[in-house]
Amino acid sequence: MAVWKRNLFVVWFGCFATTAGMSLVVPFLPLYIGELGVHNTAAVEQWSGVAFGATFLLAAIVAPVWGRMADTYGRKVMLLRASLGMAVIMTLMGFVQNVWELVGLRLLMGGVSGYISAAITLVATQAPKEKSGWAMGTLNTGTVGGSLLGPLFGGLLADALGLRHVFFVTGAFMFMAFVVTVLFVKESFVRPSAEELKNRPKLTRREVFARLSNPRTVWAMFVTTFMLQLAIMSINPIVTVYVQQLSPHSRHIALMAGAVVAAAGLANVLAAPTIGKLADKVGQQRVLVTCLAASAVVFVPQAFVQNAWELLVLRFVLGLFMAGLLPSVNSLVRRLVPDDIAGRMFGYNQSAQYLGNLCGPLLGGQLAAAFGISDVFFVTAALLFINAAWVWFNLGKQPLPQVPRLRHSHK
Structure with a gap:
């Protein structure tokens, strides 16, 4: 292997x-x-x-x-x-x-x-x-x-x-x-010597981003990661209440609410490798924009479901489309970032993901309390649409520039 x-x-x-x-x-x-x-x-x-x-x-x-x-x-x-x-x-x-x-x-x-x-x-x-x-x-x-x-x-x-x-x-x-x-x-990483570390200039955050050939696109990827987590987590504080509204006579509210939350994650696990392979063939840019737009569309009918089973099915479909987002983002970041600052860039992307984990439930809970549960889905869909448009304008149809990379053994 x-x-x-x-x-x-x-x-x-x-x-x-x-x-x-x-x-x-x-x-x-x-x-x-x-x-x-x-x-x-x-x-x-x-x-x-x-x-x-x-x-x-x-x-x-x-x-x-x-x-x-x-x-x-x-x-x-x-x-x-x-x-x-x-x-x-x-x-x-x-x-x-x-x-x-x-x-x-x-x-x-x-x-x-x-x-x-x-x-x-x-x-x-x-x-x-x-x-x-x-x-x-x-x-x-x-x-x-x-x-x-x-x-x-x-x-x-x-x-x-x-x-x-x-x-x-x-x-x-x-x-x-x-x-x-x-x-x-196994990693064939050549660590710099103590002397090299001493003489190596300490780059500021601005200097690190100045080394990128397309910093705007990299920032678009960070925002997309944040939006992905915010969207998937926004329903968490309200899912039990929403399921109870949809199935008021059910004796298994907690079980159904857990299934609704898990549905998107299960679909993501099932679909991510396949969609990743598709992205290798047709391009990560196309898959990313398509999955963003499709995810936004699937959010809208979740506000109009009549029972918890319809919500569960829609969350599963949402997970299928969201499975193409994070792998495409990481693949695009890889293409745009030099190897010697790749760890820092993926660190920033991971920060965006963690912040989405924090802000998603906060946004969903506040929107539901102020305007109603339906508006959680409408606002999330609108944010995903805006994100899809921003990514489209940043990536466009032109091939992205490749940065020089260190050689790695693939054998």
């Missing part, structure tokens, strides 16, 4: 473990906070929001920093740092005695993250150009699959083992990602 392909499968497992670990606490976080001595319902809700959001907020801030480190010291080192750090912190969460310690560790977990951006950079710079769409699509299924199955695993483990033991099991799972990365990921 080619080295780049073996690396892809190894870091796929790491991305799955990482995202599952970051999201598995969703079903029982309020219960765990209650065990830590917070009993007032409003306080539990507030602390749950702080504890959950802290990880993604700090992860968004530090992602470019870890990306710069990956460009300097190699991507495998960053994979090892992130997987081991998150394994230790996840295990420590099982020993906390108060909510402050839990929030502190959740914050620290976001600070040591960076596995996903390092994995994307590694795969993007090693995969052959004609296979990049398929490689990015396949890697994306690990990230989406982890965020989809993480809450499910968390709920099942909490029922079977108890709340604290969930953290121990997940820490062991993340440590497995560290071990397989140590053993099987």
